[in-house]
């Protein structure tokens with residue numbers, strides 16, 4: 490039997506201590522009994538999946554709430570290639586030195602802290618359970634215990650945020666020595682308390698958010714963290730290999746409620762419902778209806794690749810059935826407007842293009 494190439498593995502851990510008022514991700518209250526049942530279901534699913542993995546990513550929710558023991562049991566059950574990237578999202582309010590050391594010993598080599606801001610005022614407006622001091626402590630402990638690839642998430646466009654306060658958060662992140670940083674814009678989704686309370690009225694307006702984004706890119710690049718995706722910045726060699734699989738349309742399996750997989754050209758979603766996952770850990774539904782044409786796959790590839798600073802190689806787009814000449818025709822006015830560049834056979838969005846990425850991508854691929 491020919492052994493297939495390794496794939497990525499995403500594990501969704503749906504537990505949180507408390508729901509943040511802006512969050513629309515699927516999560517439920519952390520509960521020991523549920524977490525034990527969840528562990529059992531994850532182990533069952535992993536045992537049935539016939540893959541080897543070169544990246545493993547625990548996302549959430551708040552994966553660290555499972556504790557080192559459960560997380561280690563999951564890692565023990567995964568068929569991991571040597572040199573694999575093993576990442577975990579972590580909330581500073583739920584991390585201590587012994588947990589970090591335990592995970593390091595179990596093979597964890599990348600951790601991404603949901604810091605969001607180093608301003609206590611902003612953190613409190615975001616309803617976060619940690620403060621800036623705790624966030625600094627976690628990052629320092631993770632680096633101290635040898636988890637080499639430490640990332641910080643910061644949020645842009647949050648209530649009370651100013652250019653000065655964001656610059657201060659970025660300077661703090663850089664001074665801590667992290668090799669990776671993600672800067673996401675706050676998006677207020679329907680159904681969240683932020684939506685209900687119309688919190689957008691106390692957030693910076695669109696022009697100010699654009700300024701915050703441009704200034705973040707400049708500050709980070711100056712500090713040696715190069716932008717490699719709309720919201721992601723890294724020193725050489727520290728880009729997140731797991732997330733790159735998403736943008737390169739490479740295969741990844743998924744386990745856990747609300748987790749999505751992409752395997753052999755098919756996108757599947759596990760139901761966003763913990764009880765369904767517990768009763769049927771392998772249940773997942775095909776996301777696309779009917780057969781997906783080559784043209785649609787090429788469109789999807791282009792859309793994802795255009796998120797990367799490297800951009801879309803037109804040769805690869807054409808090889809997937811896309812019409813490269815038409816794309817170039819559509820690109821002309823966008824190049825003239827400074828939203829897109831075409832160099833070395835790649836079409837790439839500029840920083841201003843990233844700011845309007847949905848619109849620019851739709852115009853290109855229309």
Ligand code: SF4
Nearest residue numbers: 505508509512549550
């Ligand atoms: S900790 Fe993260 S996943 Fe949980 S509610 Fe807050 S933002 Fe959402």
